[in-house]
Amino acid sequence: MLSAMLVETQMVPFLDGETWVRISRPDAPRPDALPLFVLHGGPGMAHDYVRNIAELADETGRDVVHYDQIGCGRSTHLPDAPRDFWTPALFVDEFHAVRSALGVERYHVLGQSWGGMLGAEIAVRQPDGLVSLSICNSPASMELWMAAAALLRSELPEDTQRALDRHEAAGTVTDPEYLAATQEFYRRHVCRLTPTPQDFLDSEAQMEAEPTVYHTMNGPNEFHVLGTLKSWSVEDRLDQITAPTLVVAGEFDEATPATWKPFVDRIPDAREHVFAGASHCTHLEQPAEFRAVIASFLTEHDR
Numbered sequence: 001m002l003s004a005m006l007v008e009t010q011m012v013p014f015l016d017g018e019t020w021v022r023i024s025r026p027d028a029p030r031p032d033a034l035p036l037f038v039l040h041g042g043p044g045m046a047h048d049y050v051r052n053i054a055e056l057a058d059e060t061g062r063d064v065v066h067y068d069q070i071g072c073g074r075s076t077h078l079p080d081a082p083r084d085f086w087t088p089a090l091f092v093d094e095f096h097a098v099r100s101a102l103g104v105e106r107y108h109v110l111g112q113s114w115g116g117m118l119g120a121e122i123a124v125r126q127p128d129g130l131v132s133l134s135i136c137n138s139p140a141s142m143e144l145w146m147a148a149a150a151l152l153r154s155e156l157p158e159d160t161q162r163a164l165d166r167h168e169a170a171g172t173v174t175d176p177e178y179l180a181a182t183q184e185f186y187r188r189h190v191c192r193l194t195p196t197p198q199d200f201l202d203s204e205a206q207m208e209a210e211p212t213v214y215h216t217m218n219g220p221n222e223f224h225v226l227g228t229l230k231s232w233s234v235e236d237r238l239d240q241i242t243a244p245t246l247v248v249a250g251e252f253d254e255a256t257p258a259t260w261k262p263f264v265d266r267i268p269d270a271r272e273h274v275f276a277g278a279s280h281c282t283h284l285e286q287p288a289e290f291r292a293v294i295a296s297f298l299t300e301h302d303r
Contacts, residue, residue: 005057012067012101014094017076021067021098022047024054030061032302034106034131037065037099040203041113041137043086043229044213046073049203050112052287053294060295067098071213072206079212086216086228088121095122108298110134112283113255114218120234120263123241132301133245134294137280139259141233146225148256152189160184173220182221189254191281200284238266245270246297250278250285 006025011018026033036056040047047066057064068075069091078085095118099107106129111119116138123133139145153161160181167178191200207214219226247263249255251274264272273293275282283290 005054007054010101012098014070014076014097017070017078019067019070019076019094019098020074021065021102022051022054023102024057024064024066026057026061026063028058028061029063033060033062033299034108034302035063035065035102035104036108036110036298037095037104039095039109039111039115039118040066040069041111041115042072042207042214043069043091043114043217044072044207044211045114045203046206047203048073048206049197049200049281050115050283051199053110053283053291055287056291056295056298059291060298062298065098065102065104069213070094072210073203077210077212079210081212083216083228086213088118088229088232091118092121092125096127105129106131108132108134108301110136110294111138112136113138113280114229117229117232117234120238120241123243123245124234124237126240126242130243132298133241133243134297135245135247135260135263137249137253137255137282138247138263139255140235140238140262141259142225142229142231143233144259144262145255146230148259149225149254152254152256153185156181156184156188185221185254189252189279191284192252192277192279193281193285197281197284200281235262235266238262239268241267241270243269244297244301246294247272248275248282248290248293250275250280250282252277252279253282254280 008023046068054064109119116135163181217227217229245267278285
């Protein structure tokens with residue numbers, strides 16, 4: 001449960017729409033603690049499932065900023081936007097629109113899943129004021145992501161694999177049997193908690209109600225990638241990241257070590273932390289441990 005910190009919301013103009021922003025302010029601000037921007041995943045999953053990271057406000061004495069990226073959640077939805085509208089550069093521009101509207105000049109960025117990919121896209125541009133980058137449960141390319149997903153998929157029960165193959169070949173990816181088979185993958189590698197946390201269910205429900213961004217950029221699910229991100233990679237640009245970088249993942253994460261090792265190997269000032277027993281939603285499965293690791297990293301780089 002979130003503490004009794006002060007929470008403010010506002011709408012920030014972006015292109016022809018608006019981006020919904022949530023700012024969690026600490027009860028006891030620390031003068032040298034810089035704001036943290038939290039970038040949610042999906043793309044198109046909205047901020048709800050990473051909302052508990054706002055606890056870092058009181059735990060570290062800093063403002064924590066969440067926002068729903070354009071096209072999802074409480075921000076303007078654009079179901080009729082053309083396919084080529086949905087690019088990483090769009091979301092980089094949106095981030096800076098939010099940051100500028102809040103008057104923030106020096107800041108930390110934390111991105112989870114797609115949010116970590118977006119964080120890397122922000123960092124390779126070397127923006128003034130980026131003090132640190134936390135990449136959480138994210139791949140350095142979709143080629144690596146798909147290869148890892150195929151390997152994990154091959155470890156599913158044979159009848160589950162057959163159901164996935166059959167429905168993908170037939171194009172019946174909304175069939176209840178296919179959806180049930182995908183849940184077996186999710187249970188192992190996305191969120192291992194039972195029952196599934198309500199915050200995750202809320203993000204999932206809004207994405208299913210308005211799937212434009214997720215289906216256009218990713219595809220029907222985590223391992224059947226057909227969207228505009230299919231050829232995305234930041235691998236050959238990682239040496240351009242100058243901000244200190246922390247890379248975290250779970251032991252059973254769908255973002256396997258093969259997907260995130262390029263961040264550690266190619267970013268000049270990068271370190272890694274793997275959470276034993278956790279999967280893709282490490283921040284939900286081990287919230288206190290996750291925040292402790294992040295808090296230590298942020299505090300180290302505030303100055």
